Amino acid sequence: MRRDxxxxxxxxxxxxxxxxNAALAPDAAAVGAVDVVLVLAMTVALAACRRYPVVALGVVTVAMLALHVRVHPGVSAAFPVLAAVYVAAWRGQRAASALASLAFLGGFLTRDISTAPAGHLVVERTPLLLGWFVAANVAGLVARQRRAYLEQVEQRAIEAERTREEMxxxxxxxERLRIARDLHDSLTHSISVIKxxxxxxxxxxxxxxxxxSATLLAIQEASSAAMxxxxxTLDVLRSPSDEDRLGLARVDELAERTRAVGVPVRVTVAGEPRELPAEVDQAGYRVVQEALTNVARHAGPATANVHVEYAPARLTVSVTDDGQASPAHPMTPGVGLRGMRERVTGLGGTLRATANDDNGFTVRATIPLDGPGATERPREVPPARRAAEPR
Structure with missing residues (x-):
């Protein structure tokens, strides 16, 4: 209600x-009860024009034409119609605003032409009213485009902030996993040898x-405590965080965020979705995320198709768009594409990223469910070192 x-x-x-104006204009007729009702109808319609622009525009146009025919208050009868035309154009009803403008101009000038004493006013009022209505239509369209631009800028800013946070x-x-690996490969080995x-x-x-000796026992106890x-510490560094829980179950969120920046996305799933190894699930999510980001940034006006296929022994994810890429203008691999490839190949999978023959780009990753990163496997170590490995 406050917005109205x-x-x-x-x-x-x-x-x-x-x-x-009708009461003061020298050439206006007396205002009757019907004229007051017409003004009230115009007032109610304009009050609701934000929510019902087409209906309000029709009511205001008819009411003001009737008032002009009955009372002839002058060009002031065009003011409410101009306001309704602007709001309708701003709300995206271009055809309705243009039609109402023509209808009111035609009826207004016809009434003036039919009135012999006022015929000379037609030459003065025609360019004036025509300019007003053209300006109202153009101003409404410009306001709508500006609002759409600001919404798009705001959405891009939100998406950029979300992307920065995720990165x-x-x-x-x-970095946490790298530190854990370094500690495991260096410090753990040294302490294990001491122990x-x-x-x-x-x-x-x-x-x-x-x-x-007491010194030897102290060394044994201290090395055990250090281990x-x-x-x-390694468990804390390797513990899953919110970042690590991302998986293919959240692909729809990626698609929705991409749609919000103006890229239509369709998601299809083949096979029966099931619980996947954490590394495989996260890798599939990351491939889709990076591919959709590239579509939004580089493909231009395009539509993206995300396909997720669950097979007994492998997971396949692909993102295809119909954007500007072509075999004649191959894309230079960036950091994101290299990161995708390293993540997929590290799990024993393959990644194919290439331009389509009929324009567009396809990223397709196939990851085995029994690859090196899919399940935890005990490492084979020499007998002399088995006792030194942390348990």
Missing amino acids: LPYALSALALGALLLG ALRRAGE VQAGIAVHLARKHGEQP RELRT
């Missing part, structure tokens, strides 16, 4: 202006009937 209040106040002001989370997760050597020394001392703390 400015329209209602403007309509009341126009109604008062019409009645006052920051992904980089933080990758094993201390344990062997204690065992040999007791085997020869000697009491291990426990290091395992806890």
Whole structure:
């Protein structure tokens, strides 16, 4: 209701202006009860023109033409119609606003022409009214385009912020896993060697009937405590976060965000969706995410098709668009495409990214469900080092 209040106040002001002008104009007829009803109808219609632009435009046009024929208040009868035409054009009803403009101009000028004493006014009023109505239609269209542009800019800003947050989370997760790998490959090995050597020394001392020294026992205990703390640290670094829980179940969210920036997206799923290994599920999500991002940035006016196929032994995801890419102008692989390829090949899969023969681009990733990253497998280590591996 608050958004309709400015329209209602403007309509009341126009109604008062019409009645006052009709009462003061020297060539206007007396205002009767029917004329007051016409002004009230115009006021109510203008108050509701934001929600019902076409209906309001029709009521205002008919009411003002009738008032002009009955009372002849002058060009002031065009003011409410101009306001309704502007709102209708702003709301996207271009045909209705143009038709109402022509209808009112035709009826208004016909009445003036038919009135012999006022025939000379037609030459003066025709260009004036014509300019007003053209300006109202153009202003409404410009206002609509500006609003659409601002909404698009706002949506792009929101999408850019969301993308930056996701990239920051992904980089933080990758850095966390890199630190965990470095700790596991370097520090864990060194502490394990210390622990094993201390344990062997204690065992040999007791085997020869000697009491291990306090220093040796302290080294054994400290290395065991260090291993426990290091395992806890590695568990924390490798623990799943919100970033790591992203999977193909959220592909519809990606599609909706891409539609919000003006790219139509269709998602199809073949096979029975099921629980996938976490690495495979996240890799499939990332391929779709990066491919849709590239469509939005580089494909120009295009439509994207996302296809997810669940097979018994593999997962296949593909994103195809009908944008500007072509075999004659191949795309230079960027960081995102290289990242997709590394993620997929790291799981034993394959990724194909190429321009289509009939324009557009296709990204297709096939990931085996029993690849190297799909399941946790024990590593084969030499017997001398098995006791040194963290458990």
